[in-house]
Amino acid sequence: xxxxxxxxxxxxxxxxxxxxxxxxxxxxxxxxxxxxxxxxxxxxxxxxxxxxxxxxxxxxxxxxxxxxxxxxxxxxxxxxxxxxxxxxxxxxxxxxxxxxxxxxxxxxxxxxxxxxxxxxxxxxxxxxxxxxxxxxxxxxxxxxxxxxxxxxxxxxxxxxxxxxxxxxxxxxxxxxxxxxxx
Amino acid sequence: xxxxxxxxxxxxxxxxxxxxxxxxxxxxxxxxxxxxxxxxxxxxxxxxxxxxxxxxxxxxxxxxxxxxxxxxxxxxxxxxxxxxxxxxxxxxxxxxxxxxxxxxxxxxxxxxxxxxxxxxxxxxxxxxxxxxxxxxxxxxxxxxxxx
Numbered sequence: 438x439x440x441x442x443x444x445x446x447x448x449x450x451x452x453x454x455x456x457x458x459x460x461x462x463x464x465x466x467x468x469x470x471x472x473x474x475x476x477x478x479x480x481x482x483x484x485x486x487x488x489x490x491x492x493x494x495x496x497x498x499x500x501x502x503x504x505x506x507x508x509x510x511x512x513x514x515x516x517x518x519x520x521x522x523x524x525x526x527x528x529x530x531x532x533x534x535x536x537x538x539x540x541x542x543x544x545x546x547x548x549x550x551x552x553x554x555x556x557x558x559x560x561x562x563x564x565x566x567x568x569x570x571x572x573x574x575x576x577x578x579x580x581x582x583x584x585x586x587x588x589x590x591x592x593x594x595x596x597x598x599x600x601x602x603x604x605x606x607x608x609x610x611x612x613x614x615x616x617x618x619x
Numbered sequence: 620x621x622x623x624x625x626x627x628x629x630x631x632x633x634x635x636x637x638x639x640x641x642x643x644x645x646x647x648x649x650x651x652x653x654x655x656x657x658x659x660x661x662x663x664x665x666x667x668x669x670x671x672x673x674x675x676x677x678x679x680x681x682x683x684x685x686x687x688x689x690x691x692x693x694x695x696x697x698x699x700x701x702x703x704x705x706x707x708x709x710x711x712x713x714x715x716x717x718x719x720x721x722x723x724x725x726x727x728x729x730x731x732x733x734x735x736x737x738x739x740x741x742x743x744x745x746x747x748x749x750x751x752x753x754x755x756x757x758x759x760x761x762x763x764x765x766x
Contacts, residue, residue, distance in 0.1 A: 549759025
C-alpha cells in the first residue's frame with residue numbers, strides 16, 4: 438500500500454482526524470494542485486514554477502500551498518516512491534494476530550516499532566471466519582525472510598498471541614492507487 | 620542500480636525541498652549534480668524502480684476514506700469476480716491472498732459516504748458478501764525498505 442498515490446493516514450475513516458477535529462474537504466485551488474501533482478512532480482529544474490504556469494498562479498503560492506498541506510498531513514511526504522518488487526522485496530506477507538482487545542494498543546505499538554513492519558493496524562474481527570484484530574504487513578526478499586520476521590513478531594507477542602496467520606499475496610489483481618478526477 | 624541510484628532511493632523518499640530549484644538542493648544532499656539527479660530519476664521511473672516522484676497524499680486528511688476489504692471467492696468464479704471488483708474506480712489495489720478470504724482490496728473514496736456505496740455495488744455485482752476491515756487504530760505506517 439505505500440506506493441498508492443494516496444496512502445492511508447492515522448485518522449480513522451469517517452471524516453474526522455485522529456484527535457476528533459473535523460477535516461476540511463479539499464476544494465478549489467488545492468484540489469487542482471493535487472490533481473496536477475498526484476502522478477508526480479515535473480522533472481525540470483524549476484518544477485514549482487512549471488506547475489505555477491500550468492495552474493495560472495505564482496510559484497510562491499504553489500510552494501506555500503504544498504507546505505501547508507505537508508504541515509496539515511494532507512501530504513505525508515514529498516519524494517521518491519519506490520516499487521517494492523523492483524527493490525527485490527518480492528514476498529509480501531500480511532501477518533494477522535488475535536490478541537486481547539484490552540492489550541492491543543500496547544502490543545500494536547511494540548509490533549509497529551519493529552524495523553521490518555511497514556504498516557500496523559488494529560482492525561475489527563469478522564467472527565467466526567476471521568478472529569484476527571492486529572494486522573502487521575511484512576515485506577521480504579522471499580517467503581523465508583518473511584517467515585523469520587513473523588517468528589520475531591510471535592516471540593514479541595508471546596502468550597498474548599492466541600492465534601495468527603500469514604496471508605501472502607500470490608497475485609496482484611490491480612494496483613493503481615486513488616486518482617482524483619481532474 | 621549503482622551507488623548513486625541507491626542514494627536516491629534511500630535518501631530521497633521524503634524531504635524533497637520546497638524552493639525555487641529543489642532538484643539542485645536535493646542532489647547536493649546526496650553528492651550529485653542537478654542534471655545527474657534529473658537524468659537518474661527519469662531512468663528509474665522509466666525502468667519502474669520508482670512508481671512516482673512527488674507528493675504522497677493522504678486521502679483521509681483530504682476528507683476521503685480508505686478501507687481494506689475482502690471477499691471469499693469460489694475458485695471457479697475467481698476471474699469473473701476479479702474483473703467485477705477491478706472495474707470499480709474506487710478499488711485502488713487488489714491482491715489475491717491464500718486464505719478462505721482470498722481477495723483483498725483497498726477502497727479509496729473522496730468522501731466517507733463513498734465506502735458503503737462502493738461495497739453495495741460490489742455485493743450486487745458479485746453476489747458475495749464484502750467483509751470490511753476499517754482501521755480502528757494505526758500504530759505505524761512508513762516505508763522502511765532499503766535498496
